[in-house]
Amino acid sequence: MTAFRKVWYMNMENTPLLEMRNIKKDFFGNQVLSDINLTLREGEVIGLVGENGAGKSTLMRILFGANMIRETGGYGGEILLNGEVQKFESPFDAIEAGIGMVHQEFSLIPGFTTTENILLNREPKKKNLISEIFGERMNTLNRGEMEKKAADAIEMMGVNIDPKMVISDMPVGHKQFTEIARELSKEQLKLLILDEPTAVLTEKEAEALLDAIRGMAKRGIAIIFITHRLQEILSVCDRVVVMRDGYIVNESPAKETNVGQITKWMVGRDVKNSGAALETRNHENARTILSIEKLWVDMPGETVRNVNLEVKEGEILGIGGLAGQGKLGIPNGIMGLYPSGGKITFDGKDIPLNAPKKCLDSSFAFVSEDRRGVGLLLDETLEWNIAFPAMQIQNKFLKNYLGGLIKWRDEKAIKVVTDQYIKELAIKCTSSKQKAKELSGGNQQKVCLAKAFALEPRLLFVSEPTRGIDVGAKALVLDALKKFNRENGVTVVIVSSELEELRQSCDRIAIVSGGKIAGILPASSSVEELGALMLSQVI
């Protein structure tokens, strides 16, 4: 090592490659990141973990200069690269500054080869006669040079993939490697962000990727590695950074921690002062009202593989689990919104699958997690939103003429019931005639609940009841559900990614992992126990 290099190296030791200072971000008043401080040195690998909604992706978007951040009002705090303050206007600036990002979804051209994809739009070129006249857009590609560069990038990862293979013929793992190779082939690359790169890989491929990460780190590239598989973090990272609710709650050298501890940091609020539901009830002796056997559901991103579950009459059952493990697929499949199979028995009767009408006729109701897509008629009035399913399924709010031949909409009855729910659930609106799209998220969620309540179901599925709504509305929604359960004796199944919420409102909690039920625990169980189940069969 030359003296100069030594000095430079020491300098680098003092100024970290990346420093994020007091990063703050809110979406329209909803604080999602608070006082994030993060430093990263050359060649260091940090693992970033946290539950969904903890703020990981928002933080990475800020770092990568995503347009979406600027459009929603920018961020607070500053980002320093090699000691210089950076203000990225777009991802291109970030790339220019040496940051690369590999997203969960592939952005590759299926019909092109590995080499072509790696060097797309940065190909080495040769001049020719035509390009001398018409300018450099007419240059031809220097195939030899391209292959060499691509091979170098692949070599850096220490894996073996064919540079001439067409993307569409590749296994998923190789596609992922091609994405990474593309980032590596950029000469200015200093920092690489990997967002759940192993989610789609088989175990062996994931192992190869981890090797690649180690290889890259040795060459001085710093890596931020986001994953739900905690074992991978421990095996490859120097440091673990745990986020929760927009804060970095803990930072620890990977050697000094273990999966259990990380899980606890991830899911536990202050474990001591947030207890479970005050009155957890025991329904062990109640009869089984709904039994699910061998349920599979083909819901993209939430595949259910084999679920067996029994719901007791009168209880509130929580279904928890990490995103993508299939918990959302369960209600969506049973209600017939996605193709499914298996056997569902409700109150002693078989319920056919893939037929929404049959489920609704058997007095099921479903509050979808996709409020805007499935849950609401955005362009219609609250009256329509709340009364519609009850009108169509149970012939409520209709006046019959000519011996039932004409079923006329009873606007008065609709208004009465809507006003009743507006009052009961404290829905903030100008009148029952207001359009659903004009309400805030929390109030829209209340409308969805009112819609389900108006059906007077015997079994209510509620999917992600508090997603994207503020704390006050959260409490109201959960209380409304509890009250509905207690006062009307309705069995409720709540599917949610927020363990804390399930612990506060449910009697039992079933945890879904890898498309199966990993276990069922009473809601009074500790966060560690539930967390361990969540990660037990992750695929």
Next chain:
Amino acid sequence: MNEKAINKKEKSWFGKLVESYGLPRLIITAFLLLLLILAPFVGADLPTQVSNIIARFSWNGILVLAMVPMVHSGCGLNFGLPLGIISGLLGATMSIEFGFTGPLSFVMAILIATPFALVLGTVYGWLLNKIKGGEMMIATYVGFSSVSLMCMMWLILPYKSPNMVWGLSGKGLRTTISLEGYYNEVLANFLRIRIGNLDIPVGTLLFFTVLALGIWAFLHTKTGTAMTAVGSNPTFARAAGINVDKMRLLSVVMSTWLAAVGILVYEQGFGFVQLYMAPFYMALPAVSAILIGGATVNKATIMNVIIGTILFQGIVTMTPTVMNNMIHMDMSEVIRIIVSNGMILYALTRKTEGAK
């Protein structure tokens, strides 16, 4: 200049008007009123002009009304209107062929057209259910191809009535068939009001009213509500146990039948049955009228139909008359084409406004 202050003050009522009625419609209405005011000054007789507008409204109203069901079910604007029109034409020609005359020929034409409209509408609806999302493009070509097919059929079908076939060869239908002695103005003459040059075809207006009320009432029933919900958010409707495809099919059949009846009403006012390429030119004016009336691709009311038809037909009839009289040269046809296509162009640029 104190204009800004005044504007602010008056925004309370003017702003409300703009909001409820829409600025483009306000401008078009103002333009139509301007033409009506100008008419007497350039030598056109005002009552005649008003009668003209009312008459053309009564002819076209039901064709525009035919747009409503499909818009409600989310199938978009019915560019496949010619399909329904062809059903109506089959009813008209067969009614004449079977020897019905006078008002009875009109009733029979509707009765004969109905099964055709139901069958063709079902096939058309089935097709539209296969290509959700691209309905309007497919509908346009369904219209085109059905018109072309019928161009051949009008020649081949074994019509014999001397009032309809070509004089020399004795077979194949003529392009234009007079309805004199059949159902020419049967509706218009019912309770007709004539005061000087003002002429109001009350019967036709009543017939339109009955159908419009029928659609209005349908949209207030359980099925009608379901249809609107399907158009507003198909996933929501499906989650509420609605058979989305069935609702869409029903709307297409309704639309096709209304188009069949609509063309018969148009013919009784116009006095002629027009065959061959004529149905081809019926869809766009109807689409434009409802768009100008303030409808969007997934929302339309009966009011949109009425206002839109009056505005569209008003502009199309008034502009050439006033212009002709102003420049003393007969170029009404040229102006009519420019104005009506201009209106269509304007209306179609509006169509995305309603898209989500």
